[in-house]
Amino acid sequence: GAVVSQHPSWVICKSGTSVKIECRSLDFQATTMFWYRQFPKQSLMLMATSNEGSKATYEQGVEKDKFLINHASLTLSTLTVTSAHPEDSSFYICSASPNQETQYFGPGTRLLVL
């Protein structure tokens, strides 16, 4: 149980395009979902916290107009990287929580912007 999926697992795009990443909790309802970014050989940095049906809360330094988060249902959250640039290339990981304590992580999405 407690499986979280992400799609796509990797994506390559041209600079200036937008990329959408999906995060799904497959066997539980997630009241809260989190989006992280991880650069090579670094730790996970929280980007935003998303509660179903409400606006996401972004961490300091994360542009909400650049990283659009939608949490339309208790099993799906999406992160859209708008007008992606090479510096946005990173490993994006979501997690889902059914109880505001335990977080179950997805397998990550590797984004490469050319």
Add this chain to the structure above:
Amino acid sequence: GESVGLHLPTLSVQEGDNSIINCAYSNSASDYFIWYKQESGKGPQFIIDIRSNMDKRQGQRVTVLLNKTVKHLSLQIAATQPGDSAVYFCAESNAGGTSYGKLTFGQGTILTVHP
């Protein structure tokens, strides 16, 4: 152990040895701590957790120790195996607060187990 900066600390051990990975956390209000294992190209995998009202918790081959006085957390892996090779992260949370269980991750330690 953990350190500030872009270069992750590393720990190399021989198969069968015990491993100890350390972590210093920052928030004295944190009351829930978790250790995660991350293999290359994958998401973090839960290993073990501990609440602030405990100082030790044991799992299968793993033990977590918590010293709140000095804000230090450690993960002990017994009889380390090559499959344990990965990056290990500690994470802290204020589960009793209003942060929706937001986690703050430590820098990570690269564990390499040699056969």
